[in-house]
Amino acid sequence: ETxxxxxxxxxxxxxxNKKSLKCEQHxxxxxxxxxxxxxxxxxxxxxxxxxxERVENNSVPSRFSPExxxxxxxxxxxxxxxxxxxxxxxxASSHNGVGTEAFFGQGTRLTVV
Amino acid sequence: xxQVKQNSPSLSVQEGxxxxxxxxxxxxxxxxxxxxxxxxxxxxTFLISISSIKDKNEDxxxxxxxxxxxxxxxxxxxxSQPGDSAVYFCAASALGGNTGKLIFGQGTTLQVKP
Numbered sequence: 001e002t003x004x005x006x007x008x009x010x011x012x013x014x015x016x017n018k019k020s021l022k023c024e025q026h027x028x029x030x031x032x033x034x035x036x037x038x039x040x041x042x043x044x045x046x047x048x049x050x051x052x053e054r055v056e057n058n059s060v061p062s063r064f065s066p067e068x069x070x071x072x073x074x075x076x077x078x079x080x081x082x083x084x085x086x087x088x089x090x091x092a093s094s095h096n097g098v099g100t101e102a103f104f105g106q107g108t109r110l111t112v113v
Numbered sequence: 114x115x116q117v118k119q120n121s122p123s124l125s126v127q128e129g130x131x132x133x134x135x136x137x138x139x140x141x142x143x144x145x146x147x148x149x150x151x152x153x154x155x156x157x158t159f160l161i162s163i164s165s166i167k168d169k170n171e172d173x174x175x176x177x178x179x180x181x182x183x184x185x186x187x188x189x190x191x192x193s194q195p196g197d198s199a200v201y202f203c204a205a206s207a208l209g210g211n212t213g214k215l216i217f218g219q220g221t222t223l224q225v226k227p
Binding site for chain 2: 040
């Protein structure tokens with residue numbers, strides 16, 4: 001496999017459930033990101049991990065909990081979500097440094113019922 | 114307040130003609146700009162970028178122009194092809210950090226008609 005892979009592609013969960021989104025990158029990058037795309041809104045940066053350390057949390061509610069066990073894997077743990085959290089969740093990776101673009105996975109379409 | 118704006122939600126052009134997608138930004142700290150293309154059910158894919166030390170960058174049919182004084186950039190696609198039909202996102206970042214930390218515009222849906 002190459003690139004950035006996200007699983008699952010689609011997820012429907014109840015408000016009391018706990019689930020996790022998984023992201024894996026095979027590009028040798030050292031920074032990983034979670035973005036959220038809601039309907040009719042721009043992509044919003046949620047979390048940044050650089051060298052496996054969380055360097056940014058953009059005021060994301062605590063019901064979203066990221067985990068980066070190594071430079072190739074990133075998780076987003078979900079619990080007690082709300083229907084308004086339904087969105088496309090995108091993982092991305094890049095090299096630290098100047099002038100490098102981020103590569104995105106295909107996203108997980110999350111529906112909270 | 115949105116720091117990166119794409120004011121045209123959609124654009125329709127004829128195959129073979131030029132497509133021009135526009136983007137405005139407000140934050141003068143931005144100095145690296147990217148365009149991404151997104152097909153339905155796929156993640157965004159990188160298209161072309163430009164650093165603020167340049168005013169033009171060209172890659173095949175795609176050219177990005179940057180006007181720093183106006184805080185405006187544009188993507189030109191010449192000639193446009195039906196396969197270019199997608200949503201195009203403008204994104205910006207500040208150098209000195211991870212450039213994967215991007216601020217995105219709302220996107221412009223381009224339709225290229227055969």
